[in-house]
Amino acid sequence: MGEEKFVENPDYPIELSDDTISEAVKKYPFIVVDCWAEWCGPCRMLGPVIESLAKKHQGEIVFAKLDVEKNSQTAAEYGIRSIPNLLVFKDGTKVGDIVGAMPEDKLLERIRTFK
Amino acid sequence: MYDIIIVGAGPAGLTAGIYASRSRMKTLLLTSQINPSLITTTDIVENFPGFPGGITGFELIERFTQQAKLFGLEIAEDDVVSLERDSRDSMDIWKVNTSSRSFEGFSLILATGSQYAHLNVPGEEKYTGKGVSYCATCDGPFYRDAHVAVVGGGNTAVQEALFLTRFASRVTIIHRRDRLRAAQVLQDRAVSHEKISFEWNSIVEEVTGGDTVEEIRIRDVKDPAKKKTLEVQGVFVFAGYIPNTAFARDVVACDESGYVIVDDQMRTSAKGVYACGDCTKKLLRQVITACGDGATAAFAAEQYIQDLKGNPYGTWSVS
Numbered sequence: 001m002g003e004e005k006f007v008e009n010p011d012y013p014i015e016l017s018d019d020t021i022s023e024a025v026k027k028y029p030f031i032v033v034d035c036w037a038e039w040c041g042p043c044r045m046l047g048p049v050i051e052s053l054a055k056k057h058q059g060e061i062v063f064a065k066l067d068v069e070k071n072s073q074t075a076a077e078y079g080i081r082s083i084p085n086l087l088v089f090k091d092g093t094k095v096g097d098i099v100g101a102m103p104e105d106k107l108l109e110r111i112r113t114f115k
Numbered sequence: 116m117y118d119i120i121i122v123g124a125g126p127a128g129l130t131a132g133i134y135a136s137r138s139r140m141k142t143l144l145l146t147s148q149i150n151p152s153l154i155t156t157t158d159i160v161e162n163f164p165g166f167p168g169g170i171t172g173f174e175l176i177e178r179f180t181q182q183a184k185l186f187g188l189e190i191a192e193d194d195v196v197s198l199e200r201d202s203r204d205s206m207d208i209w210k211v212n213t214s215s216r217s218f219e220g221f222s223l224i225l226a227t228g229s230q231y232a233h234l235n236v237p238g239e240e241k242y243t244g245k246g247v248s249y250c251a252t253c254d255g256p257f258y259r260d261a262h263v264a265v266v267g268g269g270n271t272a273v274q275e276a277l278f279l280t281r282f283a284s285r286v287t288i289i290h291r292r293d294r295l296r297a298a299q300v301l302q303d304r305a306v307s308h309e310k311i312s313f314e315w316n317s318i319v320e321e322v323t324g325g326d327t328v329e330e331i332r333i334r335d336v337k338d339p340a341k342k343k344t345l346e347v348q349g350v351f352v353f354a355g356y357i358p359n360t361a362f363a364r365d366v367v368a369c370d371e372s373g374y375v376i377v378d379d380q381m382r383t384s385a386k387g388v389y390a391c392g393d394c395t396k397k398l399l400r401q402v403i404t405a406c407g408d409g410a411t412a413a414f415a416a417e418q419y420i421q422d423l424k425g426n427p428y429g430t431w432s433v434s
Contacts, residue, residue, distance in 0.1 A: 037253075037256070039252060039253070039256065040250075040252065040253040041151055041155035041156050041172070041173045041250075041252065041253070042151050042155075042156065042250065042253060043253070044173075045148065045151050045155075048192070049148060069256070075257070079245070079326060079327060080257065081244060081245055081246055081248070081254060081257045081258075081327060081349065082243070082244035082245070082248050082250075082253065082254045082257070083253055083254065084253075085244065097244075099243065099244030100243075100244065101148065101149060101151065102148065102149055103148040103149055103193075103194050103214070104148065105214060105215070106149075
């Protein structure tokens with residue numbers, strides 16, 4: 001299952017957990033992890049934006065989702081105090097985070113500053 | 116070309132959407148990707164009739180949306196940056212511009228709501244997302260067993276302070292006056308809550324910390340020499356609002372705070388442009404009043420359009 005979860009060039013946000021995030025971060029040279037929770041309204045607004053970006057920028061940026069309610073270890077490790085929170089990883093290292101919902105074009109601009 | 120373009124997907128905009136679609140007006144509703152309706156971040160709405168057990172703000176909006184879609188309301192996600200007056204076949208129309216698109220309609224309904232004002236103190240921006248928050252339902256669960264401050268004394272501040280007691284070990288409400296403005300039922304709950312304490316007549320001067328918030332400095336509004344430092348891990352800010360009307364201020368008259376001025380038919384100073392809900396100058400900003408305004412705006416806009424198209428319905432026609 002682990003093999004299948006990490007497809008080469010996903011055009012959708014892949015699901016990550018406390019157990020799989022480090023593996024994903026190592027595999028993909030540039031990955032944006034959307035830390036969200038069911039209880040958070042703005043997160044649910046951002047969801048479709050992330051899906052759309054994943055489709056449009058397939059091959060360039062990998063997008064992932066991580067439910068912080070079920071994966072509190074990751075939330076604690078990265079000191080997440082506010083969601084939606086996008087963790088940006090480049091070559092296996094966290095290079096930035098983006099807090100709060102924003103329109104698709106603005107978000108893409110912010111993400112690209114970390115590339 | 117739309118009959119009506121509604122800007123905003125909160126209670127006011129969605130109610131206008133329900134009414135306009137039900138009247139078979141060709142209606143588009145634009146929903147923001149930046150500023151979600153504030154009610155969607157509200158833990159529980161207890162005063163909207165029909166829900167004796169209360170309902171979460173998010174679920175209420177989902178229900179409004181579902182209801183509007185049943186009547187055929189078209190919804191698009193985009194943020195409006197400007198409004199322009201134009202004409203087609205000698206009829207006045209409005210253009211609604213987003214960063215990438217433009218929509219045309221005979222009439223506009225602005226229902227853009229407001230957002231929480233920032234404190235504008237040192238450290239606030241630096242620690243946004245790192246201890247400073249404007250959404251208790253989003254971020255409250257990250258403050259288990261922590262001491263958090265809530266700034267404000269109105270309905271939202273007190274309601275969210277009560278919500279935060281589910282997670283935090285201690286909640287301190289910091290309010291610039293010597294009593295709360297929130298509804299009495301909320302005040303009673305807060306005052307009697309063992310986890311909640313108060314700093315009256317106080318304002319936040321600075322937010323400090325390391326990677327995340329560790330302390331806030333507050334001072335007495337009456338005696339500026341009286342200062343205090345509180346050790347807190349989080350600061351939730353619900354002190355005042357800013358209407359989301361920046362894009363419309365050169366088109367419709369607003370008051371000095373930016374709230375759109377409307378008459379009893381929700382007409383603004385610009386012909387064919389209506390406004391409703393929290394973005395307007397009014398006494399009480401609640402879901403129920405926003406819905407009422409939204410229904411009125413849709414009805415008035417419909418009359419305006421029938422008039423414009425040369426098909427007025429008797430004495431209701433608007434001038």
